[in-house]
Amino acid sequence: MKPLVLEVESLTKHFPLGGGMFRKVKNVVQAVSDVSFTVAAGETLAIVGESGCGKSTTGRAIMRLLEPTAGSVKLDGEEITEMSPGKLQAARRNMQMVFQDPFGSLNPRMTVRETLMEPILLHGVASGERAQKWVTDLLKTVGLSEHHADRYPHEFSGGQRQRICIARALSTRPRLIVCDEPVSALDVSVQAQIVNLLQDLQQKLGLAYVFISHDLSVVRHIADRVAVMYLGRIVEQAPAEQLFADPRHPYTRALISAAPRPVPGLRTAVEAAEGDAPSALNPPSGCAFHPRCPLATAECSQARPELRQVGDGGALVACHHADEPAPVVLETAPPASATLSARLGVLAAARAAAAETAKA
Known part of the structure; x- marks a missing residue:
């Protein structure tokens, strides 16, 4: 170690x-x-x-x-x-x-x-x-x-x-x-x-x-590991591969859903969180994410969840519903190297198109 x-x-x-x-x-x-x-x-x-x-x-x-x-x-x-x-x-x-x-x-x-x-x-x-x-x-x-x-x-x-x-x-x-x-x-x-x-x-x-x-x-x-912060607190912490493959906190799922995807056809059914984050001057009671969370219950608005281990992969999640399955399944994302390669590919294609236009 x-x-x-x-x-x-x-x-x-x-x-x-x-x-x-x-x-x-x-x-x-x-x-x-x-x-x-x-x-x-x-x-x-x-x-x-x-x-x-x-x-x-x-x-x-x-x-x-x-x-x-x-x-x-x-x-x-x-x-x-x-x-x-x-x-x-x-x-x-x-x-x-x-x-x-x-x-x-x-x-x-x-x-x-x-x-x-x-x-x-x-x-x-x-x-x-x-x-x-x-x-x-x-x-x-x-x-x-x-x-x-x-x-x-x-x-x-x-x-x-x-x-x-x-x-x-x-x-x-x-x-x-x-x-x-x-x-x-x-x-x-x-x-x-x-x-x-x-x-x-x-x-x-x-x-x-x-x-x-x-x-x-x-x-x-x-x-190697990722800590997800929301309104000043860590709401999920897990090995990177596990977090992207199986995010457990609703906010983490929303973040991944909202990320741009340069690979054609790659989509997710998870909806991005609606609205803006609350003010750090007056954070909500209970779980700070509950006003924007699709899984929120009365418990979420009353009791703040503490980070606790969920599953066998070492993930720590601050959510009352972290043990529940996700409402939808995220599509498999490409390897990170493929994502970066795709971003560079888009740039190279744009430059090639501009060069062809200039020749014409």
Whole structure:
């Protein structure tokens, strides 16, 4: 069994809202509530859900870019939430983050060399000529060349900028990388390249990933386990293959149903959830999903379901009706590699058609 790199227990992040002269707290946004999971070395845990469900807040709370309201975050057995600023800076050598917007996360006034040298020198990874060589090696590792080192972020494409951000995350030789929507701002063809790069790096370096995304086809391709979040809570957690083949929570079924399907003829009879998610300022009583759930009963509106194991595959589901069979059967989806290949095929066909039109 691989050693655990990250242990998150009952992580909570609430944002108080104040007003008036004395800034008294009037209300609280319950962004993340009682979230627990673990990630082992060489494993990828994907966190998925609708916009506003708390995915990114969870990632930032793990890194302590946002201070958790409550809960425990352990990196290699060390408690992160109680560390002093000095100890936290030292611990950040072992945990890094890749953000959604590569251009926004790079300093436009720093060259690539300066961007990569900063964490290397700050954490004492190397110095002098060794540091310069480490920068060159990092660029080669992510598919760039040494001559890119003295350029500025605006001189690169979106995919190249994200490679630079990945190189920066690797610069301190971390054990854990939190990837917050790392491919959502990129073209389809570039998405596949970045996902494959992340997988190659994981196999080579034994990295642990927390992969935050709303793109289920990418999650299906890269994740070992998937945690589904709804209104700040995990409602289902299972091995990726099992979750896509046999989702047990109604919200998970709705998410999979709503995902775009590039393969012609692939359909599902499960209906997407109607309406918008409730406000985190005033979440519903009981199960937060019950106002949109086709299986909801009086029990769902009164008692909040806790995560419990369902079946023999290790799935954890927070639903009073998780043991009941799905109202309809999901059609068999193609392998993740086929899905990504189909997406690239659509792009290639469009380019070929455009070329033919230009010739005509």
